[in-house]
Amino acid sequence: MKIAHLTSTHPVTDTRIFHKECKTLADAGHEIVLVACHDRDEVVDGIRIRAVPAPRTRLERMFRTTWRVARVALQEHADIYHFHDPELIPAGLFFLLKGKRVIYDVHEDVSEDILLRFWIPRPARHILSKLFGLLEKFAVKRFTGVIAATPHIRDKLLPGNSKTIAIRNYPIAKELTDPGSSWNAKQRVVCYVGGISRERGIIELVDSLPQAGTRLLLAGIISEPGLYEQLKSMPGWKMVDALGFIGRDEVSKVLNRSLAGLVTLHATPKHVYALPVKMFEYMSAGIPVIASNFPLWREIIEDNQCGLCVNPTNPEEIAGAIRYIVENPEHAQEMGRNGRRAVLEKFSWETEARRLISLYESLSQ
Numbered sequence: 571m572k573i574a575h576l577t578s579t580h581p582v583t584d585t586r587i588f589h590k591e592c593k594t595l596a597d598a599g600h601e602i603v604l605v606a607c608h609d610r611d612e613v614v615d616g617i618r619i620r621a622v623p624a625p626r627t628r629l630e631r632m633f634r635t636t637w638r639v640a641r642v643a644l645q646e647h648a649d650i651y652h653f654h655d656p657e658l659i660p661a662g663l664f665f666l667l668k669g670k671r672v673i674y675d676v677h678e679d680v681s682e683d684i685l686l687r688f689w690i691p692r693p694a695r696h697i698l699s700k701l702f703g704l705l706e707k708f709a710v711k712r713f714t715g716v717i718a719a720t721p722h723i724r725d726k727l728l729p730g731n732s733k734t735i736a737i738r739n740y741p742i743a744k745e746l747t748d749p750g751s752s753w754n755a756k757q758r759v760v761c762y763v764g765g766i767s768r769e770r771g772i773i774e775l776v777d778s779l780p781q782a783g784t785r786l787l788l789a790g791i792i793s794e795p796g797l798y799e800q801l802k803s804m805p806g807w808k809m810v811d812a813l814g815f816i817g818r819d820e821v822s823k824v825l826n827r828s829l830a831g832l833v834t835l836h837a838t839p840k841h842v843y844a845l846p847v848k849m850f851e852y853m854s855a856g857i858p859v860i861a862s863n864f865p866l867w868r869e870i871i872e873d874n875q876c877g878l879c880v881n882p883t884n885p886e887e888i889a890g891a892i893r894y895i896v897e898n899p900e901h902a903q904e905m906g907r908n909g910r911r912a913v914l915e916k917f918s919w920e921t922e923a924r925r926l927i928s929l930y931e932s933l934s935q
Contacts (some may be wrong), residue, residue, distance in 0.1 A: 574648035671714040686919040722843035741919040761787040761828040779806035781889035822865030825855035834882040853909030
């Protein structure tokens with residue numbers, strides 16, 4: 571089959587879209603076209619990229635780029651259109667009117683996410699959340715299939731479409747591990763990789779560093795207004811190596827330098843049911859996880875004995891967990907091995923890839 575993947579917000583090298591889903595389907599023998607914001611048309615790893623101009627503003631992306639992506643995608647006359655952004659829902663409905671088969675790939679619980687978006691005026695968030703929920707409910711009933719990144723999102727959408735499945739964003743098992751690395755070669759550092767915001771616990775994490783006595787490798791973009799200035803004013807910021815956005819090879823190097831990976835997100839409705847890929851990437855790299863003590867995350871970490879759970883709003887608890895990792899290297903190394911084993915046995919992309927291929931096989935019959 572010829573499959574067109576569409577995104578108006580993610581880069582062409584997005585890990586879930588390109589490295590996991592597109593490559594999996596291409597390896598299964600399908601012809602894959604990825605329509606995304608890029609500077610040129612090209613072929614990468616057998617996947618054909620169709621480029622559209624990058625937007626200059628958020629509004630331009632939502633109201634102009636989406637239709638540029640849709641127009642270019644229609645030119646491909648694909649058998650299935652697989653889109654990855656909620657703002658492409660109207661384009662997906664348009665494809666249906668053209669007689670196309672459409673898959674909606676839901677990366678996040680958008681209704682909940684809208685409530686946390688700092689760039690939306692607070693009084694408007696609840697209204698927009700409700701309106702989006704109605705649009706999504708209307709559209710999901712009509713799409714050919716729906717892919718959800720977590721079981722929680724799947725269960726929310728399944729009543730509207732029986733062809734809704736969960737394909738979790740687990741790591742590629744061999745991507746972030748370095749067989750030649752040694753625990754003894756690690757530095758006295760911990761790491762955080764991913765989006766950086768107040769709701770993701772960055773204030774408490776930086777506040778914990780002086781008590782922990784450990785440096786933090788911080789990889790990600792700080793875009794929330796006023797947050798960078800607030801962080802710079804904190805005593806713990808002197809113990810942060812702010813790396814900005816880094817590529818996958820650099821992520822691997824950061825994980826292999828670190829004694830532990832942190833994912834101390836706040837208990838928002840969006841986070842407590844999430845399966846953050848960073849948590850499983852830390853496990854994949856063989857380092858302990860220090861995570862929020864949500865019931866779902868605690869079950870994963872404690873059942874697999876691969877880290878420590880803390881109250882994400884308590885810097886003292888976070889610091890205590892970091893100190894325990896630093897002061898107990900043998901146990902820390904054992905937790906890292908346990909996490910790595912759990913990824914190989916239960917939490918790798920390889921298991922999810924089979925579910926993706928099965929979905930497409932069912933749609934081709």
